[in-house]
Structures are given as structure tokens and as C-alpha cells.
Amino acid sequence: MNLKQLSALLDLSQTTVSRALNGYPEVSEATRRRVLEAAHRHGYKPNSNARKLATGRAGSIGYVLPVGRNIDLDPHFVEFLSGLGEHALSREIDLSLTPAPYERESEAYHRIAASRSVDGVYLSSMRNDEQRIALVRELGIPFLAHGRALKPENGYAFVDIDNEGAFHDATRLLLQLGHQRLAFINGDTDFSFAVHRLDGVRRAMADRGLPVAKLQHHSAAMNEENGYRIANMLFRDADPAMRPTAVLSASMFTTLGIVRALNQLGLKMPDDVSVITHDDVFPFLKPESFSVPLSTTRSSIRAAGARICERLVDIISGAEREPVQEIWPVELIVRASTGPAPAEHRMVRRRPAEAAAAE
Known part of the structure; x- marks a missing residue:
């Protein structure tokens, strides 16, 4: 079943169905639920290239992965990625990793912005005086932070634990x-x-x-x-x-x-x-x-990964408009x-x- 057939079945325009499938906020929750249920019932799978053309989105979220001689693969990151990946799968979102050494991190974000290869990025391992927040804002890349910097303290969305x-x-x-x-x-x-x-x-x-x-x-x-x-x-x-x-x-x-x-x-x-x-x-x-x-x-760092994905998709779609700062209690x-x-x-x-x- 293609988009045209699904739209005819639901008696909705192809634009409305596409927006419902991609989480646009202007589609009502009842319509979104109806479209998703029908898509699941009839085995509809969107063509990724057609979806990109129709929505102007890459259908992907990104992360600049630090690499280098003195950087080990952190088991915390692997567990976090598992939670993020599980939620990304449920939303039919891809994850794009861009490896870069610390000293060339800025170049990686410039490449991401120029190629429009992702719709947004998440930042992790927040440093005390965080430079990436200003950079991704300047480049116009939607973002969500996992953790929070000492500076700047406010004005950006994050998920952190206490x-x-x-x-x-x-x-x-x-x-x-x-x-x-x-x-x-x-x-x-x-x-x-x-x-x-x-x-x-x-x-x-x-x-x-x-x-x-x-x-x-x-x-x-x-x-x-x-x-x-x-x-x-x-x-x-x-x-x-x-x-x-x-x-x-x-x-x-x-x-x-x-x-x-x-x-x-x-x-x-x-x-x-x-x-x-x-x-x-x-x-x-x-x-x-x-x-x-x-x-x-x-x-749970796995739960944090799922929450980061959920909120970043909402930020990209416009469903989350304010820079919500979310701090989880710790047992x-x-x-x-x-x-x-x-x-x-x-x-x-x-x-x-x-x-x-x-x-």
C-alpha cells in the first residue's frame, strides 16, 4: 500500500496523512491515531526518499561521536544508545553517527548543517563551559542536551538526573x-x-x-x-x-x-x-x-536514551516549543x-x- 492508497482509504489528503505519520503538531491527536492504526493494519511503510521530499526532513537524528587515541568506548554510551534506538525504531527515525576527534568537533557540526543529513542532534557529556550549545544554535540545528553545563545555565532544553x-x-x-x-x-x-x-x-x-x-x-x-x-x-x-x-x-x-x-x-x-x-x-x-x-x-541510562529521542523528535516536529529543562530524581x-x-x-x-x- 502506498501513500495515495492509504489516503483514499482514510478519505484524507496525502498531505494530512504524511503530516500525521511524521508527527506534525497541527494534526489532531484523533486523526494521528486513526492514521497510525490504519498504516499498521494495512502494512503501510513510507518510502524514505519520498518522505524526505514531501516533508523536507531527513528522518534522522544525529550525534557527533568522539573518537581518538585517548577515548574508550564507554559502556554508559552503549546502554544509552540502546534506549535511544528502541524509541527511534518505534518512531521510524534513523540515527546518524558522525565520528570526530575533540579538536575537530566544530567541523563535524558544520558538515551536518551543510548536508542537512539530520533533522536535529543531541549533545552529551556536557562540559563545564559548554561551547556546542552556541554553535548548534548559530548553525540552526535543533538540539537537546543530555545533561547540563555549568555555563550557560539556562535557555536550552535538556534531560538530566539530579x-x-x-x-x-x-x-x-x-x-x-x-x-x-x-x-x-x-x-x-x-x-x-x-x-x-x-x-x-x-x-x-x-x-x-x-x-x-x-x-x-x-x-x-x-x-x-x-x-x-x-x-x-x-x-x-x-x-x-x-x-x-x-x-x-x-x-x-x-x-x-x-x-x-x-x-x-x-x-x-x-x-x-x-x-x-x-x-x-x-x-x-x-x-x-x-x-x-x-x-x-x-x-536508568537506557530510559534516559528513550526520553532523549522522544523529546528531540518533538522538538524537531514543533510539538515541544519551549526549552524545557527536565531533571530526574535519583533513588x-x-x-x-x-x-x-x-x-x-x-x-x-x-x-x-x-x-x-x-x-
Whole structure:
């Protein structure tokens, strides 16, 4: 069945049917639903070239994929792409990847704009002082950000999680359990998500009157080797009096290395050290599968991928007109890797009369 036949069957113009199939906002929801149901029932598949000519759209969303000697394929990206791809399939949208090294990223966006090969792009790995927002605006490319920059703060659409709130709550739990010496193995603080997480840890410490200078903070790419290296530095190479009693980790992949180091050093969770990690809900790496189930701050990166696709298609079609800034809450899931601070490290506060009686 072609577009002309489908239009005749529905007694609608070909323009209306085409607009309904491609998500134009001026088509009523009832008409759109009727057209989609008929297309599905009769096996209508739009000709991609004809659709591009009729709508002036490429039927594709784009992403500039960072490549280079120092860039690894991030498992977070693969999981995100799975969610995005599933939703793109349901909307009959293609995904176009444009590889580019960081220093030639601007050229990639100029090529995309000149070729009109995509209808919009999504931006990820938002940097503290983000330059791509101004660039894609100047080029007239519709876009949606996954994450948010420190600068600019406002005026653009994004989907993000509450990184600061997540790590504030995780840190508050550890402080309530009596931990005073904390370590945070963070992601790269050139990226805004890591800055927000550090802000959350520091805010929780300040709320409890604990000097933030006592925090042992380490910033590195989130992978197993960095987790292993930093954990050894914290627990094997440091003065025992300076060892943390609790560790916050920015990623499950970092935590793989942390747990490996703790096992080799004979340190037990949570008796010797408590651990809380960030979990992006990977089907192949579950916190419950560790020998000691891990406490986590949890958010689905696959769901974020689907939401990015959904909103970007709406932005392209005009269904979303305002720069909505969407921040998802993050769950704190407490499992067996967290417990009270070891007795010798707890800070016991007693009233003066109690202290005198003890003497």
C-alpha cells in the first residue's frame, strides 16, 4: 500500500496523512491515531526518499561521536544508545553517527548543517563551559542536551538526573552511620555531572559541620583500572590513620576496581569500609551480583536514551516549543555494602557531665 492508497482509504489528503505519520503538531491527536492504526493494519511503510521530499526532513537524528587515541568506548554510551534506538525504531527515525576527534568537533557540526543529513542532534557529556550549545544554535540545528553545563545555565532544553541530590543523600547516609573520613572517587571534573556530584558531597558534609577539606577527592575517567589504582593509593599506600572508612564511587565500572583492590588487601565491606556507588542499571552488571551487594544511587541510562529521542523528535516536529529543562530524581538503594563506621573511628559526642562521670 502506498501513500495515495492509504489516503483514499482514510478519505484524507496525502498531505494530512504524511503530516500525521511524521508527527506534525497541527494534526489532531484523533486523526494521528486513526492514521497510525490504519498504516499498521494495512502494512503501510513510507518510502524514505519520498518522505524526505514531501516533508523536507531527513528522518534522522544525529550525534557527533568522539573518537581518538585517548577515548574508550564507554559502556554508559552503549546502554544509552540502546534506549535511544528502541524509541527511534518505534518512531521510524534513523540515527546518524558522525565520528570526530575533540579538536575537530566544530567541523563535524558544520558538515551536518551543510548536508542537512539530520533533522536535529543531541549533545552529551556536557562540559563545564559548554561551547556546542552556541554553535548548534548559530548553525540552526535543533538540539537537546543530555545533561547540563555549568555555563550557560539556562535557555536550552535538556534531560538530566539530579547528580547533586543523589550524592548529597548518599553522603548524608554515611555521615549518619558515623563515618568521618570519606573518600570520593569521582568522574572527570572537566564534565559538569562530576562537579554537581562533588557539590552534593560537600554540601552534605557542610550540613553536618564536617570540614570539606577532610574529603579525599579523586577525579579520573570512570573505569575499572582507575578505581583499582586509586583504591590502592587510599588503602595500601596511605598512613593507616588517614584511611577512609567510607568510599563514594561515581560509577559501577570504577567500583569493580575498588572492590578488586579491597579484596586483595583483605578489607571487608562494610566492616572495614562502606561503599556506595552510582548505578546506571546495567543488565550485565548488577549491584546485587557482587559478593557483598552494593548500595547505589540508581538511575536508568537506557530510559534516559528513550526520553532523549522522544523529546528531540518533538522538538524537531514543533510539538515541544519551549526549552524545557527536565531533571530526574535519583533513588538511593541501601544494601549490604554500607554499615556503621568502625568503632575506633566513630566520633562520640557527650555532654560535659557525661564526660566528667566517665573520668
